Amino acid sequence: MSITIATSNVNGVRAAARKDVGAWVSAKLPDVWCMQEVRAPQSAIDPIFDDFADRYVKQGKIEKPEDLFRVNDICEIKGRAGVALLTTLPVLDTRIGLPGLSEPVDTGRWIEADVKTPDGHVLTVICIYVHSGMADDALKMKQKFRFLDTMRSRLEDLRDEAAHGGKQAVLCGDFNIAHTPIDIKNAKANVTHAGFMPSERAYIDTWLDDLDYVDVMRNLAGDIQGPYTWWSQRGRAFDNNVGWRLDYQFATPEFAETAQGFTVDKASSYDTRWSDHAALEITYKV
Amino acid sequence: MSITIATSNVNGVRAAARKDVGAWVSAKLPDVWCMQEVRAPQSAIDPIFDDFADRYVKQGKIEKPEDLFRVNDICEIKGRAGVALLTTLPVLDTRIGLPGLSEPVDTGRWIEADVKTPDGHVLTVICIYVHSGMADDALKMKQKFRFLDTMRSRLEDLRDEAAHGGKQAVLCGDFNIAHTPIDIKNAKANVTHAGFMPSERAYIDTWLDDLDYVDVMRNLAGDIQGPYTWWSQRGRAFDNNVGWRLDYQFATPEFAETAQGFTVDKASSYDTRWSDHAALEITYKV
DNA sequence: CGTATAATG
DNA sequence: CATTCTACG
Numbered sequence: 001m002s003i004t005i006a007t008s009n010v011n012g013v014r015a016a017a018r019k020d021v022g023a024w025v026s027a028k029l030p031d032v033w034c035m036q037e038v039r040a041p042q043s044a045i046d047p048i049f050d051d052f053a054d055r056y057v058k059q060g061k062i063e064k065p066e067d068l069f070r071v072n073d074i075c076e077i078k079g080r081a082g083v084a085l086l087t088t089l090p091v092l093d094t095r096i097g098l099p100g101l102s103e104p105v106d107t108g109r110w111i112e113a114d115v116k117t118p119d120g121h122v123l124t125v126i127c128i129y130v131h132s133g134m135a136d137d138a139l140k141m142k143q144k145f146r147f148l149d150t151m152r153s154r155l156e157d158l159r160d161e162a163a164h165g166g167k168q169a170v171l172c173g174d175f176n177i178a179h180t181p182i183d184i185k186n187a188k189a190n191v192t193h194a195g196f197m198p199s200e201r202a203y204i205d206t207w208l209d210d211l212d213y214v215d216v217m218r219n220l221a222g223d224i225q226g227p228y229t230w231w232s233q234r235g236r237a238f239d240n241n242v243g244w245r246l247d248y249q250f251a252t253p254e255f256a257e258t259a260q261g262f263t264v265d266k267a268s269s270y271d272t273r274w275s276d277h278a279a280l281e282i283t284y285k286v
Numbered sequence: 287m288s289i290t291i292a293t294s295n296v297n298g299v300r301a302a303a304r305k306d307v308g309a310w311v312s313a314k315l316p317d318v319w320c321m322q323e324v325r326a327p328q329s330a331i332d333p334i335f336d337d338f339a340d341r342y343v344k345q346g347k348i349e350k351p352e353d354l355f356r357v358n359d360i361c362e363i364k365g366r367a368g369v370a371l372l373t374t375l376p377v378l379d380t381r382i383g384l385p386g387l388s389e390p391v392d393t394g395r396w397i398e399a400d401v402k403t404p405d406g407h408v409l410t411v412i413c414i415y416v417h418s419g420m421a422d423d424a425l426k427m428k429q430k431f432r433f434l435d436t437m438r439s440r441l442e443d444l445r446d447e448a449a450h451g452g453k454q455a456v457l458c459g460d461f462n463i464a465h466t467p468i469d470i471k472n473a474k475a476n477v478t479h480a481g482f483m484p485s486e487r488a489y490i491d492t493w494l495d496d497l498d499y500v501d502v503m504r505n506l507a508g509d510i511q512g513p514y515t516w517w518s519q520r521g522r523a524f525d526n527n528v529g530w531r532l533d534y535q536f537a538t539p540e541f542a543e544t545a546q547g548f549t550v551d552k553a554s555s556y557d558t559r560w561s562d563h564a565a566l567e568i569t570y571k572v
Numbered sequence: 573c574g575t576a577t578a579a580t581g
Numbered sequence: 582c583a584t585t586c587t588a589c590g
Contacts, residue, residue: 011574011575011590012574012575012576014575014576015574015575015576037575037590039575039576040576078576078577079575079576079577079588079589080576080577080588080589080590132589132590134589134590140589176590232573232590233573233574233575233590234573234574235573276573276574276590297581297583297584298583298584298585300584300585301583301584301585323581323584325584325585326585364585364586365579365580365584365585365586366579366580366581366585366586418580418581420580420581426580462581518581518582519581519582519583519584520582520583521582562581562582562583
């Protein structure tokens with residue numbers, strides 16, 4: 001059996017809905033879908049997710065709308081951030097928020113769900129939206145680094161649990177950091193820009209080198225340039241593929257081993273581009 | 287000879303341009319056009335007015351774009367108010383601002399232009415945008431009444447000059463007051479709403495009764511219900527003709543005498559509705 | 573450049 | 582309910 005886990009920054013789920021993200025849903029029907037930048041109140045989210053569930057039913061993926069489990073975390077600052085996790089898998093537990101942070105600016109950025117995979121194992125899926133940061137805004141960079149620092153201890157705990165025969169984990173989301181020069185079109189020009197500063201890139205190094213997480217897509221693709229998952233809306237960045245890889249799935253080693261293949265959905269986003277990010281879908285054998 | 291003077295609240299000249307106000311311009315080519323709620327900086331206004339001038343040339347109304355005289359008054363509060371006056375007639379003088387008021391909230395609401403009519407007389411055309419007001423906002427109502435109070439002395443001066451054989455005057459604009467029950471669909475329900483409160487309506491009474499201005503359109507149309515010049519964007523107000531008459535041309539008696547006919551352009555605004563107000567065009571024999 | 577909110581009308 | 586502005590990304 002295999003499952004597909006998708007992660008996508010939707011850049012406003014209402015705007016995405018207007019741009020027919022529904023067609024993408026009907027085509028992909030991911031078993032787990034982690035969504036970032038929902039940027040909507042619950043009253044706007046509910047009918048949109050209802051539509052998504054209807055599509056799962058219509059395509060025969062589930063029997064009834066309630067079989068699509070939904071959980072979302074709304075940012076306390078209206079119109080900002082916001083994450084959601086939708087899954088057709090049985091959900092054993094959910095946890096909202098990054099432990100250790102509770103300020104408004106840190107809300108709407110972290111959901112954990114323990115799901116049961118077809119082979120009977122429990123997998124912790126985490127939907128993450130890291131602060132974007134701005135190089136010339138000290139407060140924003142401080143918030144980003146504090147978030148990344150706080151993440152560290154949670155990732156350690158998850159790693160420890162996985163290493164000792166417990167739940168495996170997969171971290172899905174928009175981390176707002178391009179890891180290495182192959183993860184960004186114009187590395188040299190961007191070393192001083194938020195998202196590619198050495199101090200930020202070092203966090204991903206530690207996740208991989210110290211905590212043994214695997215950058216699943218990179219492992220599958222090898223050391224090629226790209227693929228990117230985000231293109232600025234300014235100028236012709238998308239058309240010229242002037243992109244960044246900001247969206248990842250980092251998995252504990254045992255789960256990472258089961259990865260079969262991936263899609264970075266630039267093609268589908270070409271047809272009806274419903275976000276400035278492309279979705280990253282990875283299929284796992286479970 | 288006759289000239290047509292048009293007044294229209296464009297509700298954002300950029301939005302109006304997107305909705306093809308240009309087609310209306312090409313069809314109407316008013317000799318004088320008073321515009322309210324331009325709501326744009328000069329850099330945005332210029333290319334749009336360039337396009338208008340090109341249309342006057344293309345239709346053979348003028349020889350070269352510069353023959354369309356333009357003057358505009360931008361509100362000091364960005365994106366608010368803003369009035370403009372365009373004319374193919376020779377302009378002898380322009381005066382910006384309502385004398386006696388200079389606070390930011392009172393800017394972008396008053397332009398006077400002395401134009402030479404084909405018969406050789408000088409006519410003062412004033413483009414006016416009165417504060418909208420809000421019944422439950424004391425400050426906004428105070429600003430509206432202060433503006434109306436200040437208008438009074440300027441209107442007196444103009445009246446005196448016209449009465450003593452000097453320049454005639456015509457006041458064109460959005461006065462944000464419906465005068466009498468025939469100027470509003472639902473009079474009873476609106477006596478407590480800004481725009482139809484007795485205290486506001488009394489100002490128009492004094493202009494007509496004490497200062498001898500003529501409500502030119504009403505004089506031509508007689509005591510019929512309507513026509514209205516503004517419909518709320520909420521609900522089906524426009525389709526159900528639940529409107530208000532807020533846009534007027536008030537003229538000194540001698541000039542008012544020359545009025546030949548009028549159009550309240552609800553029909554044209556039906557085709558491609560480019561504002562929540564309809565244009566009021568009046569033809570004068572001069 | 574595009575998605576949001578907030579103020580205004 | 583549409584048009585702006587500002588904040589954010």
